[in-house]
Amino acid sequence: MKESRFGSWLAIVLGASYFLIPLIGTFEFSLRMKRGEYSFEAYRVVFSDPNFQASFLFSTVMAVVTVVLGILLVVPTAYWVQLRLPKLRPLVEFVTLLPLVIPAIVIVFGYLRLYNSSSFLPLTNSSFGTNVLLACGYATLALPYMYRSVESGMRSIDVRTLTEAAESLGAGWPTILFRIILPNIRSALLSGAFLTFAIVIGEFTFASLLNRPAFGPYLQLVGANRAYEPAALAIIAFFVTWACMGLIQIVGRARGDSARR
Amino acid sequence: MIGVTPFFLFAILFLLLPTGILIVGAFQDSQTGAFTLANFGDLLQPSILSAFRISIYVSATSALGGALLGFALAYAAVLGKLPGWIRPTLTTFSGVASQFAGVPLAFAFISTLGRLGLVTLLLRDLLGFNLYATGFNLLTFWGLTLTYLYFQIPLMVLVVTPALDGLRKEWREAAQILGASPLQYWRWVAGPILWPSVMGATLLLFANAFGAIATAYALTGSSLNIITILLYAQIRGDVLHNANLGFAIAVGMIAITAASNLLYIWLRARSERWLK
Numbered sequence: 234m235k236e237s238r239f240g241s242w243l244a245i246v247l248g249a250s251y252f253l254i255p256l257i258g259t260f261e262f263s264l265r266m267k268r269g270e271y272s273f274e275a276y277r278v279v280f281s282d283p284n285f286q287a288s289f290l291f292s293t294v295m296a297v298v299t300v301v302l303g304i305l306l307v308v309p310t311a312y313w314v315q316l317r318l319p320k321l322r323p324l325v326e327f328v329t330l331l332p333l334v335i336p337a338i339v340i341v342f343g344y345l346r347l348y349n350s351s352s353f354l355p356l357t358n359s360s361f362g363t364n365v366l367l368a369c370g371y372a373t374l375a376l377p378y379m380y381r382s383v384e385s386g387m388r389s390i391d392v393r394t395l396t397e398a399a400e401s402l403g404a405g406w407p408t409i410l411f412r413i414i415l416p417n418i419r420s421a422l423l424s425g426a427f428l429t430f431a432i433v434i435g436e437f438t439f440a441s442l443l444n445r446p447a448f449g450p451y452l453q454l455v456g457a458n459r460a461y462e463p464a465a466l467a468i469i470a471f472f473v474t475w476a477c478m479g480l481i482q483i484v485g486r487a488r489g490d491s492a493r494r
Numbered sequence: 495m496i497g498v499t500p501f502f503l504f505a506i507l508f509l510l511l512p513t514g515i516l517i518v519g520a521f522q523d524s525q526t527g528a529f530t531l532a533n534f535g536d537l538l539q540p541s542i543l544s545a546f547r548i549s550i551y552v553s554a555t556s557a558l559g560g561a562l563l564g565f566a567l568a569y570a571a572v573l574g575k576l577p578g579w580i581r582p583t584l585t586t587f588s589g590v591a592s593q594f595a596g597v598p599l600a601f602a603f604i605s606t607l608g609r610l611g612l613v614t615l616l617l618r619d620l621l622g623f624n625l626y627a628t629g630f631n632l633l634t635f636w637g638l639t640l641t642y643l644y645f646q647i648p649l650m651v652l653v654v655t656p657a658l659d660g661l662r663k664e665w666r667e668a669a670q671i672l673g674a675s676p677l678q679y680w681r682w683v684a685g686p687i688l689w690p691s692v693m694g695a696t697l698l699l700f701a702n703a704f705g706a707i708a709t710a711y712a713l714t715g716s717s718l719n720i721i722t723i724l725l726y727a728q729i730r731g732d733v734l735h736n737a738n739l740g741f742a743i744a745v746g747m748i749a750i751t752a753a754s755n756l757l758y759i760w761l762r763a764r765s766e767r768w769l770k
Contacts (some may be wrong), residue, residue: 241574248567248646248647252591255644270551273739274731284631305503313497328505334755335513336705338722339744341704343512346519369508376509406497427728437708442729449708456604456712463601470598471590471748 252282256471263464269384275465285466288451292440295364295447299371300426303379306372308422314413315392329380332373341370341442363443375429382428384422387414424481431477435470467492513748535744536614540725542734546746549704549721552635556642557699563643564650565692570660571651588648595645600712603641607632633714641709646699653698657691694716694761701751701758721747 266274280287314322348356348366356362372379392414399409415422429494440447454471456463523530530691536542607611609626617623624748631637661684706720716723721743727733728740 238575241570241576244566244570244574244755245576245580248563248584251563251585251647254613255606256601258603258611261612262610281532294588305502310498310501324506325498328509330501330755331505331509334701334748334751335509336722336747336751338705338707338725338729339747340509340512342725342740342744343514343516344694345729346506347512356533369504372504373508383503401706428593435596435598435708437596437711441600442726449597450600453708453712456597456768457715464605467605471602473553473589474593478586478593481589482586 243489256468258492259467259471263461264267266461275461276469279462279465279469284446285413288446288448291446292434292436292448294446295368295371295445296430297426298368299375299433302368302372303425303429304361304383304422305394307376307379307383307425308418309410311380311387312392312410315387321421323388325380329376330393333377335421338442339433340373341439344370351367357443359447367439367443367445367447369435370443372440373437375425375432378428378432379425382425386418389421390417418488420484423484426482427477427480431474434473436452457485515743516741517748519738520745522738524736524738533736533738534746536736536739537742537746541719542721542739542743543719544720545724546750547566548635548719550750551699552642552720553703556639556646556703558649559639560643560646560698560699561654561692561696564647564695565654566648567650568655568658573661585652588651591648592652595706597712599641599644600709603632603637603644603713607640623730631692632716633717635718637714638718638720641702641713642706646703649699649702650695653695654691657688659694662685684692688763690761694758697754697761699759703755704747704751704754723753 263274263275264271266272266278308487314325319458345357346352346367348354348362350358356366367383395413395417399413404413433453435449436447437453439445441450441453452463452466455466502503516559517741520533521529521531521534537546546720569583570576601612608614611632614665615626617625632641663685666679669683674682698750705722707726710720711723714723716727724733725740725743725747732740734740
């Protein structure tokens with residue numbers, strides 16, 4: 234039995250080294266900007282770059298818009314499927330899984346054909362229109378994650394009883410949806426939201442091909458032209474992802490507690 | 495019905511129509527718009543075929559490697575009799591690492607295994623071992639595969655852990671009581687139960703790597719000829735001088751990921767019979 238535990242430890246130690254060494258390497262590299270000493274110079278340069286601030290802000294706003302759009306699309310759908318239209322469940326599930334099958338670059342290629350300046354809906358004509366298109370694209374990319382998380386949240390509460398109780402007290406469907414159902418699946422919504430945020434914030438393909446000044450294309454540009462700043466940016470990006478995942482763990486734990494109560 | 499209308503309208507506008515227009519375009523002549531199969535014939539030219547081939551190799555290698563190593567890690571954490579804190583730590587970290595793809599991941603590997611990377615320098619200064627003299631280069635097939643493994647392994651851990659959880663302790667005990675050796679247990683009990691989920695997860699990893707572009711683009715620029723980078727260049731500047739050939743490439747990519755996913759769905763349906 235000792236032997237099998239040795240094998241497990243070996244796997245964990247090797248796995249941990251594979252994951253930690255690139256992080257350590259990146260961090261060490263990011264400190265090397267000043268010759269002969271370790272400093273946070275690369276971080277200072279990155280944070281004071283107006284393009285960093287602008288692109289990070291742009292992507293943050295896009296991420297928030299995407300989260301709101303995703304919630305507005307997914308919550309009513311999951312609710313109606315659960316309550317009234319269970320027959321549609323396989324179809325809805327199939328559609329929400331499609332973005333995992335169709336590569337993102339193919340989807341955005343289609344957008345450029347469908348919504349170009351000579352099309353029936355020339356969204357790419359103005360920067361506002363392109364931003365709308367980008368948000369819709371991000372909502373599409375996030376659909377599999379958002380839907381799964383909301384759906385599992387709704388399965389864990391008694392949607393039917395809640396709806397009937399609210400109806401008998403005279404509530405209309407917007408009240409039921411936004412004041413009864415939404416607060417009850419708050420933690421599922423939040424984990425979907427943070428995952429969406431993590432996906433959108435560094436996304437490259439959509440933003441680059443739609444020519445939007447987002448964080449992903451900015452990262453790529455810095456990577457092609459600078460030496461030490463990219464390492465600092467990678468560490469920053471890792472911490473943003475880490476923060477999102479940490480928040481998912483926290484809200485997930487909160488959900489576990491309330492279920493036990 | 496009205497409640498699900500916005501969802502389907504959205505899916506049609508931003509998922510089905512954009513894909514549909516590419517599929518139709520792939521069957522059309524770019525000059526006349528007449529229906530033709532010529533675009534698919536043009537896919538057979540060497541540069542496009544080789545891009546498809548390298549993409550498939552990178553995806554398959556990183557999927558197989560990720561599946562193997564991810565399975566070993568998940569197995570160690572779930573059934574390896576390790577201290578209790580290992581498993582939640584691994585799961586949390588896998589959640590982060592599986593999302594840590596794209597441009598920042600490329601930077602991380604350049605800082606580690608690039609010509610001036612930490613590991614490259616340490617090997618040179620401490621062991622006198624010149625990594626780049628061995629022919630290794632981060633900007634090649636193996637470099638890209640090694641980089642992809644960084645998100646493939648954690649994804650495998652996340653996908654395969656529930657399957658390992660479904661492996662009941664009683665089954666192993668029953669097999670032992672009946673006199674089975676560990677090898678027999680794996681051959682006749684655990685293997686047949688696990689293989690559909692392991693195979694399915696491997697296919698998911700394949701599709702995951704096949705559609706990826708940002709990591710490869712940030713790592714190698716356009717020097718590595720993989721299909722996503724070729725399509726990116728085509729969208730950017732019509733490098734193939736035939737718009738509809740681009741559509742055919744897109745359709746070819748969909749066909750490959752769809753086949754891989756259909757197989758995945760079928761295998762998952764099979765594995766779920768056992769894991770309820």
